[in-house]
Amino acid sequence: MPSFLTRHVARRAACAFYAIVVALLMFAHGQAHAVPAYARQTGSACADCHAGAYGPALTPYGMRFKLNGYTDTDGQGTKIPVAAQLVGSHNVPARGDSTTQLTEADVYLAGRISDHFGGFVKVATTNDGNDHFSTKLSNMDLRFVAKDLKVAGKDTIVGVSVNNSPGFDDPIAALPYASGLGPPAVSGTLLNLSSSHTLYNRVIGGGVYALYDNDWYGEIGTYNSMPTSVQDHLGFNTASDPGHLSDTGYFRFAYMKDMKRQFFSAGVVALTTKRQLPRNAPSDDITDLGYDLTYQFLGNRENIVQVAYVNILEQRDYGSTPIVNGIMAKPRGDAHDQTLSVTYTFRQSYALQVAHLVSTGTEDAARYPPFGKPDSTANMITLYWTPFGKDDSFTSLANLKLAATWYRFTRFNGAGSNIFGAPPGGPVTNAKDLDAFTLSASVAF
Amino acid sequence: MTKRTLGKTARRALIAGLVCYGAGTLPALAGDAAAGADVFKQECAECHTTKQGKNKKGPSLFGIVGRHAGSIADYNYSDALKNANWEWSEEKLHWYLSQPARQANPGTKMKYSGLDDAKQLDDLIAYLQSNH
Numbered sequence: 001m002p003s004f005l006t007r008h009v010a011r012r013a014a015c016a017f018y019a020i021v022v023a024l025l026m027f028a029h030g031q032a033h034a035v036p037a038y039a040r041q042t043g044s045a046c047a048d049c050h051a052g053a054y055g056p057a058l059t060p061y062g063m064r065f066k067l068n069g070y071t072d073t074d075g076q077g078t079k080i081p082v083a084a085q086l087v088g089s090h091n092v093p094a095r096g097d098s099t100t101q102l103t104e105a106d107v108y109l110a111g112r113i114s115d116h117f118g119g120f121v122k123v124a125t126t127n128d129g130n131d132h133f134s135t136k137l138s139n140m141d142l143r144f145v146a147k148d149l150k151v152a153g154k155d156t157i158v159g160v161s162v163n164n165s166p167g168f169d170d171p172i173a174a175l176p177y178a179s180g181l182g183p184p185a186v187s188g189t190l191l192n193l194s195s196s197h198t199l200y201n202r203v204i205g206g207g208v209y210a211l212y213d214n215d216w217y218g219e220i221g222t223y224n225s226m227p228t229s230v231q232d233h234l235g236f237n238t239a240s241d242p243g244h245l246s247d248t249g250y251f252r253f254a255y256m257k258d259m260k261r262q263f264f265s266a267g268v269v270a271l272t273t274k275r276q277l278p279r280n281a282p283s284d285d286i287t288d289l290g291y292d293l294t295y296q297f298l299g300n301r302e303n304i305v306q307v308a309y310v311n312i313l314e315q316r317d318y319g320s321t322p323i324v325n326g327i328m329a330k331p332r333g334d335a336h337d338q339t340l341s342v343t344y345t346f347r348q349s350y351a352l353q354v355a356h357l358v359s360t361g362t363e364d365a366a367r368y369p370p371f372g373k374p375d376s377t378a379n380m381i382t383l384y385w386t387p388f389g390k391d392d393s394f395t396s397l398a399n400l401k402l403a404a405t406w407y408r409f410t411r412f413n414g415a416g417s418n419i420f421g422a423p424p425g426g427p428v429t430n431a432k433d434l435d436a437f438t439l440s441a442s443v444a445f
Numbered sequence: 446m447t448k449r450t451l452g453k454t455a456r457r458a459l460i461a462g463l464v465c466y467g468a469g470t471l472p473a474l475a476g477d478a479a480a481g482a483d484v485f486k487q488e489c490a491e492c493h494t495t496k497q498g499k500n501k502k503g504p505s506l507f508g509i510v511g512r513h514a515g516s517i518a519d520y521n522y523s524d525a526l527k528n529a530n531w532e533w534s535e536e537k538l539h540w541y542l543s544q545p546a547r548q549a550n551p552g553t554k555m556k557y558s559g560l561d562d563a564k565q566l567d568d569l570i571a572y573l574q575s576n577h
Contacts, residue, residue: 043499044491044501074500074502155556300487391490391496
């Protein structure tokens with residue numbers, strides 16, 4: 001029979017899982033970076049920056065807009081940098097009751113202040129269940145950029161980004177905090193937005209970035225977690241505090257090649273920090289090292305294929321080694337997150353996205369009961385339609401997205417069946433019981 | 446006899462036609478406007494439209510062939526293009542688009558590296574010519 005501590009940890013894992021599922025649903029619905037305020041500012045259509053006219057995946061043109069600090073304009077006067085999004089959804093979990101609800105209402109302050117200053121700020125009001133809404137500062141990316149510089153005779157952009165999620169400001173936007181896609185994880189990396197105690201939106205920092213000769217991108221920065229009082233004021237549940245961070249460094253380097261009909265990139269990313277979680281605990285030394293590869297076939301934009309693969313390995317040197325059920329936790333461990341996503345978009349309106357999401361980690365009987373493995377495997381399959389947001393559509397400055405999404409789980413907590421280790425006769429939860437299907441409608445204007 | 450006379454006339458008409466074709470309008474006739482529409486989407490559509498009065502980051506290219514450079518009243522051109530004293534003929538477009546924009550017109554805001562595929566360039570110009 002499992003001990004109290006084992007049951008407690010298992011219960012925590014179950015709670016964490018359901019939080020992850022809810023978060024996945026929210027990320028999948030709420031990621032609208034095709035902000036109509038940008039379309040009004042630039043005269044461009046949503047589809048110029050986003051293959052499926054809604055985002056968040058960027059076209060090479062969208063990457064340049066982001067690198068230019070959201071400051072590009074059609075030169076026809078000042079536009080009000082405000083936009084909004086409403087998301088409604090019908091969720092059908094494999095186990096549990098179906099729900100139909102207003103999922104999210106967002107306000108965006110997004111646009112240019114001058115030729116050198118611009119930003120993206122999202123304030124989200126989310127339905128936390130039973131029509132209990134909470135408002136929080138979601139994504140933030142404020143930029144200063146110096147464009148049209150020449151270094152060794154080559155075009156160069158140099159900028160500064162202040163943001164609240166390392167990697168959110170990345171131009172290629174394949175990293176989890178920018179793509180909104182990361183594997184559901186019991187023990188995920190710091191750069192995975194689905195990890196428990198994620199840094200996503202809970203830290204403040206940023207860095208200096210540069211794009212050299214249109215192809216070479218580099219960024220160096222640092223972050224600090226917001227004090228719990230600030231997180232509370234900004235609308236976050238402090239129970240998910242990412243802990244106290246110190247000596248934090250963020251590094252990014254990538255080669256990206258825009259060939260008009262095709263695009264590819266190869267990049268590396270690193271995040272290193274000392275984390276105290278809880279804040280009075282000994283610090284863990286954590287280093288994330290990752291790489292990402294992307295490819296886009298754009299052609300004449302009738303048939304677009306986007307492929308992205310992200311692989312992040314986290315090495316941990318734990319500050320403490322607790323004893324659970326007489327077993328001492330290991331002093332070191334790894335977490336490993338991988339995401340492969342393929343999206344096909346027809347006429348910039350109809351899209352199918354298939355994602356394979358895997359999170360694994362070092363076996364540790366004390367840290368990951370009952371099986372000692374934190375591994376999870378999931379798939380996300382989304383079919384969606386975005387009727388507007390093109391130059392020749394009813395409106396190019398607003399959009400609607402109707403989506404059907406299926407979340408499929410084949411492994412969680414290190415197992416495919418009885419994932420929480422229920423004793424014989426007890427209620428068994430299998431990985432597939434956590435599958436979910438959802439229909440959603442999003443409108444941005 | 447009648448046949449021979451008609452043959453001479455036809456040959457003269459053909460020669461005259463070829464002379465005219467070679468003298469002034471070869472680039473437009475060489476290009477395929479339908480194929481040029483695809484080239485436009487690939488090379489230009491992010492910054493330009495061919496809709497009348499619709500500017501994006503770059504000005505509308507509706508009726509560009511035959512228009513004087515820097516002449517759309519409600520578009521904020523660079524000084525370099527405002528001061529460019531030329532008309533966008535097919536030949537001028539061919540010259541301009543076959544090289545980096547900043548080489549053709551130093552000081553322009555347009556960031557374009559040029560189209561070095563001659564067939565695509567002909568097709569594109571044929572498409573632009575067709576938008577009036």
